Amino acid sequence: MVTIPSTPPPEPHLHRRIAESFGIDPERYDRNRAPYPRAMIERIVAASPGAEFLDVGCGTGIEARQFVAAGRTVLGVEADPRMAGFARGTGIEVEIATFEAWDPAGRTFDAVVSGTAWHWVDPVAGAAKAARILRPGGVLAPFGHVYELPSTVAEALAAAYRRVAPDSPISFAGRSAGSILDGYQALYARAADGIREAGGFGEPELWRYDWDRSYTREELLELVPTSGGLTSLPPDQVAEVLAAVSTAVDQLGGAVTLRYATWGLTAVRTGQSWRPAA
Numbered sequence: 001m002v003t004i005p006s007t008p009p010p011e012p013h014l015h016r017r018i019a020e021s022f023g024i025d026p027e028r029y030d031r032n033r034a035p036y037p038r039a040m041i042e043r044i045v046a047a048s049p050g051a052e053f054l055d056v057g058c059g060t061g062i063e064a065r066q067f068v069a070a071g072r073t074v075l076g077v078e079a080d081p082r083m084a085g086f087a088r089g090t091g092i093e094v095e096i097a098t099f100e101a102w103d104p105a106g107r108t109f110d111a112v113v114s115g116t117a118w119h120w121v122d123p124v125a126g127a128a129k130a131a132r133i134l135r136p137g138g139v140l141a142p143f144g145h146v147y148e149l150p151s152t153v154a155e156a157l158a159a160a161y162r163r164v165a166p167d168s169p170i171s172f173a174g175r176s177a178g179s180i181l182d183g184y185q186a187l188y189a190r191a192a193d194g195i196r197e198a199g200g201f202g203e204p205e206l207w208r209y210d211w212d213r214s215y216t217r218e219e220l221l222e223l224v225p226t227s228g229g230l231t232s233l234p235p236d237q238v239a240e241v242l243a244a245v246s247t248a249v250d251q252l253g254g255a256v257t258l259r260y261a262t263w264g265l266t267a268v269r270t271g272q273s274w275r276p277a278a
Contacts, residue, residue, distance in 0.1 A: 025225075025226075026059075026060050026082050026083050026085070026086035027086065028222060028225065028226060029059065029060055029083070029226045030059075030060035030061075030062060030086060030090075031222070032219070032222045032223045032226055033060075033062055033116075033145075033223075033226060034145060034213060034260065035062055035063075035066055036062075036063055036066060036115060036143065036145070036262060037209045037211060037262055039209060040143060040207075040209055040262055040264065041063075041066050041067065041070055042070070043207070043266070044067075044111065044113060044139065044141045044143075044266065045067070045070050045071070045072065047111075047139045047141070047266050047268070048072075048110045048111040048138065048139050049110050049135065049137040049138060049139075050110035050135070050138075051071065051072050051073050051110060052072075052073050052075075052108075052109045052110045052111075053067050053072045053073065053074045053075070053109060053110065053111045053112075053113055054074075054075050054076075054077065054109045054111070054112045054113070054133065055067070055074050055075070055076045055077070055092075055113050055114065055115070056077050056099045056112060056113070056114040056117060056118065056121060056126070056130075056142075057077070057078060057079070057099065057114050057115070057116075057117025057118070057120060057121070058074075058076030058077065058078045058083075058084075058087055058092065058094060058115070058117075059078060059080075059083045059087065059115070059116075059117065060083055060086045060087050060090070061076060061086070061087030061090050061091075061092040061094075062115060063113065063115035063143075064076050064087065064092045065090060065091075065092065067113065068091070068092070072111075074092060074093070075093050075094075075095065075107075075109075076092050076093065076094035076095070077094070077095055077096075077097055077098075077099055077102050078094050078095075078096060078097075079096065079097060079098045080096075081096050084096050098121075099121050099126055099129065100121065100122060100125050100126065100129065104132075104133045107133065108133050108134065108135050108138075109133055109134060109135065109138060110134070110135060110138045110139070111134075111138055111139045111140075111141060112130040112133065112134060112138070112139075112140045112141070113141045113142070113143070114141075114142040114143070115143060115144060116143075116144035116145055117142075117144070118142030118143075118144070118187075118191055119144070119187050119190075119191075122194075123190055123191050123193065123194025123195075123197075124194045124197050124198050125198075126194065127140065127191075127194045127195040127197070127198035127200075127201070127267075128198040128199075128200070130269075131198060131199070131200030131201060131269060132200075134269040135269065136269055136270065136271035137268060137269060137271065138268070138269040139266050139267065139268055139269070140195065140201065140266070140267045140269070141264060141265065141266045141267075142188070142191050142264060142265060143188075143262060143263065143264025143265070144184075144187070144188075144262065144263060144264065145260055145261070145262050146180060146181060146184040146260070146261055146263065147213075147258040147259065147260045147261075148179060148180050148181050148258060148259045148260075148261075149256070149258060150252060150256050150257075152248050152251060152252060153220075153245060153248040153249055153252070153256060155248075156244040156245060156247065156248035157224070157241065157244065157245050157248075159244065160240055160241040160243075160244035160245070161229060161230075161241055163240070164233065164237040164240055164241060165229070165233060165237065181210070181259060181260075181261040182261075184261065184263055185206070185208070185263060187263065188206055188263045188264060188265050189206070191204075191265060192204040192206060192265055192267070195265075195267045200269060200270060201267040201268060201269055201270060202267060202268045202270055203267075204265045204266070204267040205265060205266050205267070206263075206264075206265045207263075207264055207265065207266070208261055208262065208263050208264075209261070209262040210259070210260070210261050210262075211260050211262070212257050212258065212259055212260065213257070213258055213260060214255060214256070214257045214258075215255065215256055215257075215258060216254065216255050217246060217249040217250060217254045217255065220245065220249055220256060221242050221245065221246060221249075224241070224242060224245055225238055225242065
């Protein structure tokens, strides 16, 4: 089994260069990143007291479009103008800013959601801002995918990545005590800690959805470059990593099935008066 260290790299929100590198090819990102489980979308919609949603780090609008399809009104906040431009082209209203710097201009919302992006937000400052803009009973719901490659492919990917980018803050698969699917719970446990420290919310509820998706070699070679470890690398280094992945997939017959976990949490804004934690 392919594993990672017991927790993901600390404080990913400090690595802004990586956080803002995904827009290098927004079309590829949108085409290849998987949508979120329908049951998860329905869970968040049911937890919200109304229809007005704010999507933090909306990217190309993948989850925003899912919430719109579920009858919600969605405003996106996105730091990367390239990603924001793509999302706008799909009908999503987007304002360009980091969430910490974004001006709500007195607006309030029934839900603040964030799809595979909340780890780029300061966990305490982000939760405090969410508490200020959520109506009482509103819900904060960060969530995100993580997938597990077959061991042969993951080991080839990790070895190639270490060759081309040994000093990157992104940690790729190694050998440790647990699956990467389990290890990413740490991101949402950290988010829950930030919510508790910020105040203004009830106890966060952590949850997980497991599912599988099959990929041909060509499909996997389209997906892998959308990962944060590769979006900031020059094309020749990306090509070297993808060549290693291609060879490994061919050894498995030209197709693979990835195990996915979608982790997330919901925290309900209390109706009590609130002030930032000291």
